[in-house]
Amino acid sequence: MSIFDTVNRLRVIRPHQEINNGDPGRRIFTHCTMVCGPQSGRTTRQNDEFPRTQMQRQGLRFSKPRHYGVSPGPRLQPESHRPENLRPPEPFQNQTTAARLVRGDGPGTRPLAGTRRRRPQLHQDAVAMSILDAEVFDFLTDLQINNNRPWFEDNRDRYRSVAATFEQFIGGLINNIARFDPDIGRLQPRQCIFRIYRDTRFSKDKTPYKTSLGAHLLAGGRSHEANHAGYYLKIAPGGSLLAGGAYLPPGSWLGPIRQAICDNPAAFKKIIAQKSFKNYFGTIEGEKLKTAPRGFAKDHPEIELLRYKSFLAVHNLDDEQVTDAGFMGHTTRVFRALQPFAAFLNAAAP
Known part of the structure; x- marks a missing residue:
């Protein structure tokens, strides 16, 4: 070629x-x-x-490509020509900032691990309604006499007023208990309060309404009553009380409770021997077996504790205590004394 x-x-x-x-x-x-x-x-x-x-x-200009010396990538358009879906979002009031992300109060966020978490004040309006006045007992007393649907419908406005007062009281109590039991602080009052309507399907007593107000404050709400100890409050004329513990727990919880007492009897005895516990509750209550439970010897050194079928601490109240202005503080102190007892039982929960 x-x-x-x-x-x-x-x-x-x-x-x-x-x-x-x-x-x-x-x-x-x-x-x-x-x-x-x-x-x-x-x-x-x-x-x-x-x-x-x-x-x-030859005197010609050598022009470099536009991407010369730049890593490959899409070319950004001027702001005025950029499509709407590619423009940065406009600032808005509920935007999740770094500070709100740490606190966990931004939309769709949770607190970051290892950061300080402030206890939310969920029921701040409960402070002004922390007294159960005589109206509560008047309504419950009248309901005991007229426990029927026609009377209740005629007095439904009274019931709504009493229920609102009780709900506000429980909201304030949740705030107070959360100071020494943080899990309670996540509850809402309606997760704790019992309905006033009775289930009469399997009862000989066909009266339709309860003649008391009740609430059970425990982690996760009342759906966990079967295997969790909490703080129980009952308001009834002549029968008010504060209590907590494990009432006839199922075998899956009762067995571990007995085993925990057997393994560490000194810790359990120390809790129920504390001065505050004895002042408010005296000693633990509950039904007992007539003999030793299965798996334990009759001469076991802790047989008296192991025979319990329920582990309860009960503090009875009179009507004057309930309507007193200091009842919220008294209730908080009683439940603070109950907390170590409930924590021991919950540690054995399945």
Whole structure:
């Protein structure tokens, strides 16, 4: 092959000329002048000069590609031409900032692990309604005499007022208990309060309404009563009380409680021997077996504790205590004394 044939097979492609000409072997470079082979598709030198050198010698400008020296990526458009879905969001009042993300109070956020968590004040309006006045006992006394649906419907407004007062009281009590039992602070009053309507399907007593107000404050709400100890409150004329513990727990919980007492009797005895516990509750209460429970010897040194079928601490109240202005503080102190006892039982829960 002569030198003339070689020259004819090579062609210098300039930016203003046709690039491909239907030949798939040629590469397309619009930003520089180069010599391309028809088949190889690779840039070649002519007269030992690269295309850039040839352009400089001919007085042509060698323009670099727009992406020269920049990592590949989509080219950003000016703000005014950017599609709406690609523009940064406008500031708004509920935007999740870094500080709110740490606190966990932004929309759809939770507190970050290892950060300080402030106890939420869920029931701040309960402070002004922390007294159970005589209206509560008047309504319950009248309900004992007129426990029927027609009378209740005629006095439904009275019931709503009493129920609102009791709900506000429970809200304030939740705030107070959360200071020494943080799990209680996550509750809402309605998760704790019992309905006033009785289930009469399997009872000989067909009166439709309870003649007392009650609430049970425990982690997770009343749905966990079967295997969790909490703080129980009952308000009834002549029968109010504060209590807590495990009432006839199922075998899956009763067995571990007995085993925990057997394994560490000193810790359990220390709890029920504390001065505050004895002042408010005296001793623990509950039904007992007549003999040793299965799996324990009759002469076991802790047999008197192991025979319990229920482990309860009860503090009875009179009506004057309930309507007193200091009843909220008294209730809080009683439940604070109850907390170690409940914690011991909950540690054995399945």
